Amino acid sequence: MKQLQQLIEQAWEDRTLLKDPATEAAIREVVRLVDAGELRTAEPIDLEKSLWQVNEWVKKAIILYFPIQPMRKMQGGEIEWFDKMELKHDYDKLGVRVVPSAVARYGAYISPGAILMPSYVNIGAYVDTGTMVDTWATVGSCAQIGKHVHLSGGVGIGGVLEPVQAAPVIIEDNCFIGSRSIVVEGAHVCREAVLGSNTVITGSTHIIDVTGSEPITYKGYVPARSVVVPGSYRKQFPAGEYSVSCALIIGRRKESTDKKTSLNDCLRDFAIS
Numbered sequence: 001m002k003q004l005q006q007l008i009e010q011a012w013e014d015r016t017l018l019k020d021p022a023t024e025a026a027i028r029e030v031v032r033l034v035d036a037g038e039l040r041t042a043e044p045i046d047l048e049k050s051l052w053q054v055n056e057w058v059k060k061a062i063i064l065y066f067p068i069q070p071m072r073k074m075q076g077g078e079i080e081w082f083d084k085m086e087l088k089h090d091y092d093k094l095g096v097r098v099v100p101s102a103v104a105r106y107g108a109y110i111s112p113g114a115i116l117m118p119s120y121v122n123i124g125a126y127v128d129t130g131t132m133v134d135t136w137a138t139v140g141s142c143a144q145i146g147k148h149v150h151l152s153g154g155v156g157i158g159g160v161l162e163p164v165q166a167a168p169v170i171i172e173d174n175c176f177i178g179s180r181s182i183v184v185e186g187a188h189v190c191r192e193a194v195l196g197s198n199t200v201i202t203g204s205t206h207i208i209d210v211t212g213s214e215p216i217t218y219k220g221y222v223p224a225r226s227v228v229v230p231g232s233y234r235k236q237f238p239a240g241e242y243s244v245s246c247a248l249i250i251g252r253r254k255e256s257t258d259k260k261t262s263l264n265d266c267l268r269d270f271a272i273s
Helices: 002-013 015-019 021-037 058-067 263-268
Strands: 042-046 053-054 072-075 080-082 207-208 216-219 226-237 240-252
Touching: 002 015, 002 021, 015 021, 015 058, 015 226, 021 058, 058 240
Parallel strands: 207 240
Antiparallel strands: 042 053, 072 080, 207 216, 226 240
């Protein structure tokens, strides 16, 4: 692995090396390992504390994969594409249920037991076992999705391929992401959190915990078992005072709660639904 990393780092600094057969083989091998789930663009180092590390050199290899891939026409019946990237195949052998119109690029890892409704998973992403990527949900490049996560219909999970040192979006185990929610810019949603429909979490979104006597504000980070809904706060501008979108933590998901509880049931506990 160290030899692979060395070749990638050298090619990152000197792009003329992309013409070298050994360098090209190294890049393709890294992408193959990412596709198989044996390498990750980011990985947990302490799940209990929600600590992760970014593997910059793996992200570099994925970026370098684009210029060595030729453009080509791909066809499925009457539908035609023109692109550089292969798609994943042999889902039956992978143990992944894939509904027609779902697409995952080669270089994305989809774990056995995952379900892809008509959706899209980009290169470098990691989707763990038992997770459902629901209809028209998208999982961006290098996003890390944990076990038994539900990405509801129309959810947008952003990808952070560049800059290489930046953490990708991370959704930890047993999270429920409500329909049409957006999580982007390297935001981190910790285990068992619930995001209500249309919640937007970016790297700069104010995520305000309103469960105590004083508000606590987070940015780009949703603590474990948080129940989150869209909200707003007042902010003064030169032209006057206006409402600014935010996310509100209105409670905590009980550890005793069934991990697969519906969003409505969870929000009902806090008199929201």
